Amino acid sequence: MTLYGVGLGPGEADLVTVRGQRVLERADVVYSPGRLSRSVATEHVPESRIGDLDFPMTRDPEALREAWREAAAEVAPRARSGDVAFVTLGDPNVYSTFGHLxxxxxxxHPDVDVAVVPGVSAVTAFATALGVEVDAGAGLALREAADGKSPTGPDRMVLFKVTDAPATHDGLVDAGYDVTYGRRLFMEQGxxxxxxxxxxxxxxxxxxxxxxxxxxLQKDRPTAFEDAREDTGVVGGD
Ligand SMILES: C[S@@+](CC[C@H](N)C(=O)[O-])C[C@H]1O[C@@H](n2cnc3c(N)ncnc32)[C@H](O)[C@@H]1O
Structure with a gap:
């Protein structure tokens, strides 16, 4: 039997994948690390199948390690005898609590089988919400910008955990960036x-x-017509 890390997507219940929904429907217990992921999960499973895990509001690494040891001790026996799920917003492998578990x-508990159901991550949802096209040939870097940090370097960046937008903004503009912010994208709450x-x-x-x-940034976006000409080796002409 298996522990499934299930990505719920950015927060709207109908952005959970079909596979994620199926896993949630058949899991004996669905654990959720936070209020928002819980509210998405409860659109697909009854409250009676939601499991509780306690996480302290602290940055103390030892207290956090202890909390994860306790969470693993709760989840492991259930995942040996049945299927259980641990949900996260977005994708379980992108800046996610699932990695700790x-x-x-x-x-x-190395004998516990673990599988991951990917979810629609903010890494991709941002592009639609902000009207950004990551086109062929473009690079895109992920960075964290908690507490007013302004990481610089790449031509294009998605910055997560923007908790002090004005301070982050000043640093980015000074370094020559245009910046667009997205809050609670595709989320039911807020x-x-x-x-x-x-x-x-x-x-x-x-x-x-x-x-x-x-x-x-120099943007040289070929049209579909020019792409097609290059693909077929037809260059020049009219
Ligand atoms: C700990 S990371 C989790 C990322 C998640 N696992 C994913 O794949 O989208 C949390 C950060 O992701 C970004 N984020 C996640 N969901 C978002 C949403 N719906 N709208 C805007 N930002 C979001 C925020 O920057 C937030 O601080």
Whole structure:
């Protein structure tokens, strides 16, 4: 039997994948690490099958390790005797709490089978919500921008954990970036916001990301017609 890490997508219940929904429907217990993931999960499974795991609100690494050891000790026996799920918003392999659980299980309960159902990550959902096209030939980097950090370097970046947008904005603009912010994208809870003004997202809300692109980036976007000509080797002509 198996522990499934299930990605729920960005937060709207109908963005859970068909495979994710099937796993949730047949799991004996569905564990959720937070309020928002729980509210998405309960659109697919009854409250009676939601399992409780306690996570302390702390950054103390030892307290967190202990909490994950306890979570793994709760999940492991259930995953040996049946199928259980651990849900996360987005994808379980992208900046996710599921990684902590999997590593703790590997260390203390290595006999537990683990499988992952990928979800629609904010890494891709941002592009639709912000109207960004990541076109052929473009690079895109992921960075974290918690506590006002302004990472720089790549031409295009998706910044996660934008908890102090005005401070992050100043650093990025000084370094030559144009920035667009997205808050609560495709989420049922709270208002979705897309803005280039950091003042609109100045209050701390964990579910805020940013897309930063070098202002002087040369964009050379071929049309489909030009692509087709290159693919067929037909260059020149009319
Ligand atoms: C710990 S990471 C989890 C990412 C998630 N596993 C995924 O694949 O999307 C949380 C960060 O992702 C971003 N994020 C996740 N979902 C979002 C959403 N619906 N709207 C805006 N930002 C989101 C925010 O920057 C947030 O601080």
């Amino acid at each position: 999997r590593r703790t299980l590997d260390a203390f 208002d979705e916001r897309v803005t280039t003004d950091p003042a609109d997202v100045a209050d701390r809300d964990y579910y805020t990301l940013a897309y930063a692109e070098r202002a002087d």
